[in-house]
Amino acid sequence: MYVIVFSAVVACAAVTRSRTVGLTCLGTWALSALLTAQQAPAPPEGGRGRIGGAGIGAYPVRPPGDPAALERGTVAFKTNCAFCHGQDARGGDGGPSLLRSALVLADQNGELIGPVLEQGRGAMPKFAFKPDQVADLAVFLHAFRVAGYDVSRQKPPTILVGDAKAGQAYFNEACGACHSASGDLRGLASRITDERVLQQSWLMPGSMAGRGAPPPARPRPPTVAVTEPGQAPVTGTLNRIDDFVVSLTTAGGDYRSFRITPRTKVDVSDALAPHKDLLRKYTDADIHNVTAFLATLK
Amino acid sequence: MTMLRSAPRLVAVALVAAASALFAADGLDPAQILKPLGDAWPTYSGDYTSRRYSALTEINQTNVKRLGLAWTSRLAAGPGPAVPQPPPAFGPKPSETFVGGVGESDFVGATAVKGGVLAVNGVLYVTAPDNVWALDAQDGRELWHFYWRTRGGTHIGNRGAAMWGNYLFFVTPDDYLISIDARTGRERWHKEIAPFSQQYFLTSAPVVVGNHVMVGTGNDLDSAGYLQSFDPESGELQWKWYAVPMNPGDPGLATWKNLDAARNGGGHPWLPGSYDPETKLYIFGTGNPTPAYTSGARGEGLENLYTCAIVAVHVDTGKMAWYFQTSPHDTHDWDSAQTPILVDGTINGKPRKLVVTASRNGYYFTIDRLTGERLVTSKFSDTANWADGLNDKGQPKRIPAKDHHVGGALVSSNNSGATNWPPQAFSPDTGLLYVPSAEAYAMYYLTETDPRGAMGLGGKDEVGVATMGSYITAIDYKTGRTVWRHRFQTVAGNAGRAPGLLVTAGKLLFGGDISGNFFAMDPANGSLLWHARIGAVSNAPQTYRVGGRQHVLVAAGDTLYSFALYQ
Numbered sequence: 001m002y003v004i005v006f007s008a009v010v011a012c013a014a015v016t017r018s019r020t021v022g023l024t025c026l027g028t029w030a031l032s033a034l035l036t037a038q039q040a041p042a043p044p045e046g047g048r049g050r051i052g053g054a055g056i057g058a059y060p061v062r063p064p065g066d067p068a069a070l071e072r073g074t075v076a077f078k079t080n081c082a083f084c085h086g087q088d089a090r091g092g093d094g095g096p097s098l099l100r101s102a103l104v105l106a107d108q109n110g111e112l113i114g115p116v117l118e119q120g121r122g123a124m125p126k127f128a129f130k131p132d133q134v135a136d137l138a139v140f141l142h143a144f145r146v147a148g149y150d151v152s153r154q155k156p157p158t159i160l161v162g163d164a165k166a167g168q169a170y171f172n173e174a175c176g177a178c179h180s181a182s183g184d185l186r187g188l189a190s191r192i193t194d195e196r197v198l199q200q201s202w203l204m205p206g207s208m209a210g211r212g213a214p215p216p217a218r219p220r221p222p223t224v225a226v227t228e229p230g231q232a233p234v235t236g237t238l239n240r241i242d243d244f245v246v247s248l249t250t251a252g253g254d255y256r257s258f259r260i261t262p263r264t265k266v267d268v269s270d271a272l273a274p275h276k277d278l279l280r281k282y283t284d285a286d287i288h289n290v291t292a293f294l295a296t297l298k
Numbered sequence: 299m300t301m302l303r304s305a306p307r308l309v310a311v312a313l314v315a316a317a318s319a320l321f322a323a324d325g326l327d328p329a330q331i332l333k334p335l336g337d338a339w340p341t342y343s344g345d346y347t348s349r350r351y352s353a354l355t356e357i358n359q360t361n362v363k364r365l366g367l368a369w370t371s372r373l374a375a376g377p378g379p380a381v382p383q384p385p386p387a388f389g390p391k392p393s394e395t396f397v398g399g400v401g402e403s404d405f406v407g408a409t410a411v412k413g414g415v416l417a418v419n420g421v422l423y424v425t426a427p428d429n430v431w432a433l434d435a436q437d438g439r440e441l442w443h444f445y446w447r448t449r450g451g452t453h454i455g456n457r458g459a460a461m462w463g464n465y466l467f468f469v470t471p472d473d474y475l476i477s478i479d480a481r482t483g484r485e486r487w488h489k490e491i492a493p494f495s496q497q498y499f500l501t502s503a504p505v506v507v508g509n510h511v512m513v514g515t516g517n518d519l520d521s522a523g524y525l526q527s528f529d530p531e532s533g534e535l536q537w538k539w540y541a542v543p544m545n546p547g548d549p550g551l552a553t554w555k556n557l558d559a560a561r562n563g564g565g566h567p568w569l570p571g572s573y574d575p576e577t578k579l580y581i582f583g584t585g586n587p588t589p590a591y592t593s594g595a596r597g598e599g600l601e602n603l604y605t606c607a608i609v610a611v612h613v614d615t616g617k618m619a620w621y622f623q624t625s626p627h628d629t630h631d632w633d634s635a636q637t638p639i640l641v642d643g644t645i646n647g648k649p650r651k652l653v654v655t656a657s658r659n660g661y662y663f664t665i666d667r668l669t670g671e672r673l674v675t676s677k678f679s680d681t682a683n684w685a686d687g688l689n690d691k692g693q694p695k696r697i698p699a700k701d702h703h704v705g706g707a708l709v710s711s712n713n714s715g716a717t718n719w720p721p722q723a724f725s726p727d728t729g730l731l732y733v734p735s736a737e738a739y740a741m742y743y744l745t746e747t748d749p750r751g752a753m754g755l756g757g758k759d760e761v762g763v764a765t766m767g768s769y770i771t772a773i774d775y776k777t778g779r780t781v782w783r784h785r786f787q788t789v790a791g792n793a794g795r796a797p798g799l800l801v802t803a804g805k806l807l808f809g810g811d812i813s814g815n816f817f818a819m820d821p822a823n824g825s826l827l828w829h830a831r832i833g834a835v836s837n838a839p840q841t842y843r844v845g846g847r848q849h850v851l852v853a854a855g856d857t858l859y860s861f862a863l864y865q
Contacts, residue, residue: 060449105496149756276764279764
């Protein structure tokens, strides 16, 4: 990951120094998209796309290309190839994406790309590049980050797409029994300024809002009353429950654990249960409208 | 087959001779896998039906309360001690680690057994990514360990090894098929079977049928999925079946926007399949189409064959006999790669050869395995909201508005699905298919507005909202109806599902819950009969018989637990 960021910095520095700056870097979004993609945060370790544990990428990162070659390759690509394959090599109306091409992925320094340029392929005509130019094009194509978790380049500016007025009406009807815009939710949008965090937080308090978001507010834990045969109920906040054991912390701070038998009565009371029930009822428009309304509670 | 760097770091001396005496001379005859599941567990699913129904009855409903720990064995992954340890003066020789691999990296994530364990001739063969161990099935003592030093690749899991004679086969995240001598733990050969440059990774357990070693691919970068068959002696390729059209004129091409889209369309068969010896059909599932979420580049509304399908190929040729797509034009990375189960059953009073499966998309299917004709579809997920009924082929009709939205689309299931790779089980005693399942909602935000979309799994953020429950769901194969459903008690927020199931003629259904309990249920109604908390169970339980004693085996992370009746 550090290698990628380093290469991005080199690429930008090289291109901004060039005389064709407007054409090759700042004025087009291909390179800015490249930078966005390369500077994006790493996905979480482990799981798909990662080797896990050590925090190193699952697949080798190509070493940064020579900045001068990258600059030449960028110009050559935009002059000759972008018309069909797109400014960012992700494909256009005429030609496919080259970033996920098996041939480009297998190529090291133009040795596989060269013959295709020389001979043409399908609807693609021949190109009379010199070997050095083919190598430059390879540097350009290999500078892009290519991974299963493709980082978004054209992000929408906001997730706020709903109608606040309709949201207010929905809120009053569906949420008004427990919540009030002038009471417990007063100033909510000032406390939670990220719109997506706001939406996730009202949908399910305590749920995560996605990578990079601030940690969620801790929701009220469920309470539980456990009654064993012939005993008085023991109440407290629920620590955990499975099919065999329930444990709680009493108001006095004591940890209590109970084996669940057919004669054990366990009553769990979850303040968030209505939030779960509503998930089966919302339309997406309801959700977007309520978020638009809550975003006005500054 | 050249061996690049497969020489063992440690030279085995006396161990090899000592260990050889423990193994039967002939290894595993592939014909043995044709038998109903009993004393041995010779392939990923136990037998070719993949029912995970064992005929063993020593442990049964009347005595399961006396089930106790027989042994545990903690597995140490990695290259072994840097300095070779001298053999002890007394006692058994220690297990040795043989190191292979063409890379120079070590996977240092947590070791987790997430696959099938072979039990053959009194020896267990167990795997984790880059690692294979042989253990004595009586008491779990380690006999040898093989370690593959990696060049990278997605280390999400390994589903186990396959066996042919005295040869073991397993695959690595960096795209090698490796053959190991089961008697010694030493490498026979390794072969790159998918291009690492395209970011393929391999996790599946191979499946041996006759002289075929079959294994499929995995990939998250818009590369074509395929199933390959290899010669067990030499590793030479016998045939290759692509899950997507690769050339002009290939069948299914009209279900893609164009050839480039098809060739980058995914469909990876990343789990083992089942085998019908009467028709010689190998029957398996294929994965999601790619790009997974921003699907316009695949052709809006087109089916994208043969992704998200149950597929039958002839085992000798790799030619497709039939397919049934469980999710046309999937848009949520909901593979249909789960291992389908072969059932000889009765539909409308007529005996039928069937294949049954519950898919990650929340729908259950009964299919005729001779013809591919779909007979039953049902929805086993309460919350799945991405489809609007069924089309005339019995496939769920996708609601495009539930793909994703800039403002977020509330979708059930979450990406993990209503079910997933954890093996399902089927009991002929009850006629029920047992499915580890979960109900969850997530918001799917479109984050890439470029109309060309994103590659691979990109273009969206999936943000979890709530888990509604973790279940064992028991489905009647004749009707698709859920006959019973056990919801595990849990605190809010716990996600996931049982990592696979085993059912026995002793009328026991074994599995792990999401709270770290290993349990036995009554397969007739889901009532709990026995449990032991061993920590997060990570694979499907299995059973075998050795030394006149039935064992029930299960893994929790890096440790195997074997249970037997207290004696």
